Structures are given as structure tokens and as C-alpha cells.
Amino acid sequence: MADEKNNPNNKKGQINIELDEKIAEGTYSNLAIINHSVSEFVVDFVSIMPGTPKSKVKSRIILTPQHAKRLLKALGENVTRFEKAHGEIKDYEQPPIPLNFGPTGQA
Structure with missing residues (x-):
């Protein structure tokens, strides 16, 4: 592991985030x-x-409630910027999707 104190590319307070090829897809x-x-x-x-x-x-x-709220805010800001650059995103009416998660419980 590299010594982060002596790494000239690591500025104080910054986090180095890596993205491997599989996740990048x-x-x-x-x-x-x-x-x-x-x-x-x-x-x-x-x-x-x-x-x-x-x-x-x-x-x-899986997110903490605080991170979920930050994600909501970040998505909202990004949608706003996207729409300013590319126009309004149309929200087409979708038919309801019946969801079935796992086995159905029985009484």
C-alpha cells in the first residue's frame, strides 16, 4: 500500500476512488x-x-437515511441541469407493473 502522506497527488481532504472495469460497465x-x-x-x-x-x-x-436524502438532492440537481441543457424529460404514463417478490405468504 502506498504511503498516502508522501503521495504528491493526494491533496489533504481528498478521497481517491477507484472504479474497476466490471463496475464501470x-x-x-x-x-x-x-x-x-x-x-x-x-x-x-x-x-x-x-x-x-x-x-x-x-x-x-443499501443506504442510511442521511445518504438517501443526499442522493435525492443530488438526483434532483442533476435532473435540473440535464433539463436545462437538453429540454424537459417527458414522463410517459406507464401501466402498473404487478410485482411478486418471492413466495406468497399463506395464513
Whole structure:
């Protein structure tokens, strides 16, 4: 591990974040399912393809409530900047998607 104190590229207070090739490819998602508890927000990213009756969660991100709020703010700011540069994003009406997570409980 490199000595961070002697690294001239590491300015005080900056974090060096690495992005490996597999993660850099990204994962396509056209549905996000969000649940929360007192201590965390869980965001499941799903890719639903037309004509396919079954889909899998492709990625799950777990956030603290504070980070969820920061993400909401950052997404809002980015959408605003995008729309200023490219015009309004149209929100097309989507038919409701019946979701079935795992086995159905029985009484």
C-alpha cells in the first residue's frame, strides 16, 4: 500500500476512488423498488424486458437515511441541469407493473 502522506497527488481532504472495469460497465435498470426501515433505505434495481414474465433484481443498494436524502438532492440537481441543457424529460404514463417478490405468504 502506498504511503498516502508522501503521495504528491493526494491533496489533504481528498478521497481517491477507484472504479474497476466490471463496475464501470454498469448495469441497465428500468425499474427501481424502494423500501425503508427506521435505519436504512433499500433500493433494488431491476431490468424488466417486454414479453418476459419474470425478472431478477440486478443490484441492491443499501443506504442510511442521511445518504438517501443526499442522493435525492443530488438526483434532483442533476435532473435540473440535464433539463436545462437538453429540454424537459417527458414522463410517459406507464401501466402498473404487478410485482411478486418471492413466495406468497399463506395464513
